[in-house]
Amino acid sequence: MPDAEAPVLDESVLTELKETTGDDPAFVRELVETYLGDVPGQLEGIEAAIAANDAEALIRPAHTLKSSSATLGAMRLAEVSRTLEMTGRSGTLDAGAPANAKAARAEWQSVAAAFSAWIAGEQRG
Secondary structure (H helix, E strand, O other): OOOOOOOOOOHHHHHHHHHHOOOOHHHHHHHHHHHHHHHHHHHHHHHHHHHOOOHHHHHHHHHHHHHHHHHHOOHHHHHHHHHHHHHHHHOOOOOOHHHHHHHHHHHHHHHHHHHHHHHHHHHHO
16 A cells, blocks of 8 residues: 555656756656556556456556656555556465555546646646
């Protein structure tokens, strides 16, 4: 489960990303928008793999979600995705996999709202 003490969105990661891209806020905003469009498919892949009891099929969407979430500062979602990826890599789905998928879906709702607020702030700034 994600660390409830951690922020939904670590905006310092976005600030650092902006700095490493030559202070190009439009590029970072485009990355965030691409991420927002991709995550629902990754969550569907995770849920389908668990429904099919297919540990191997869980690895790719969980890994992709973990990596992209961490890159953009959605650390709690990255953590629960890492747990799902490790479950897939173990070769068998444990009893916690459905709960972790549900936690990822719930965390995603918070992440999407946080990114929407961040984008709105960037457009004002």
